[in-house]
Amino acid sequence: MGVANTVINDLKEYESILKEHSLVIALFTSPYCPACMGACQRFERVAEKYGHGTKTMVLDTTQTPYIEGVDGTPTLVVYKNALEVKNLKGIGEPQDQEKILEAVFKEWVATAPATPV
Numbered sequence: 001m002g003v004a005n006t007v008i009n010d011l012k013e014y015e016s017i018l019k020e021h022s023l024v025i026a027l028f029t030s031p032y033c034p035a036c037m038g039a040c041q042r043f044e045r046v047a048e049k050y051g052h053g054t055k056t057m058v059l060d061t062t063q064t065p066y067i068e069g070v071d072g073t074p075t076l077v078v079y080k081n082a083l084e085v086k087n088l089k090g091i092g093e094p095q096d097q098e099k100i101l102e103a104v105f106k107e108w109v110a111t112a113p114a115t116p117v
Contacts, residue, residue, distance in 0.1 A: 007060070007063045007064070008063075008064045008065060010065055011065050011066075011067075014064075014065065014067065015082070017057075019082050021055035023053070023054045023055065023079070023108060023109065024055040024056075024078070025055070025057075025104070026056070026058075026077050026079070027058050027074060027075070028059050028067070028075040028076075029058060029073050035073075035074055035090070042097045043076075044058070046105055047105070049102075049105075050109055051105060054105075054108075069087050072089050072090065076091050078108050088100070
């Protein structure tokens with residue numbers, strides 16, 4: 001399972017993705033955000049390791065419609081059954097990001113039923 005660098009055309013498409021998958025973990029980034037470059041790489045590593053059966057996405061906020069609750073980057077959002085259950089703005093200092101991401105994946109992936117992605 002790979003991490004999808006996803007382009008969302010409109011809010012309806014985004015909501016459709018959330019409804020299709022029981023668990024979605026999305027990292028919102030920006031090309032203008034220095035902290036996002038490292039966060040993307042860390043997210044991809046952690047998603048490859050822990051994200052099986054989970055829809056994982058990296059979303060560039062310059063190519064994504066406004067999503068409520070995402071007002072800075074990097075922001076990590078976890079959705080379970082299309083409902084937002086966790087929202088981490090900034091996801092910590094660079095040296096702590098991988099541990100934070102691992103904790104989020106371990107917490108939520110363990111509670112989600114396996115679904116095809």
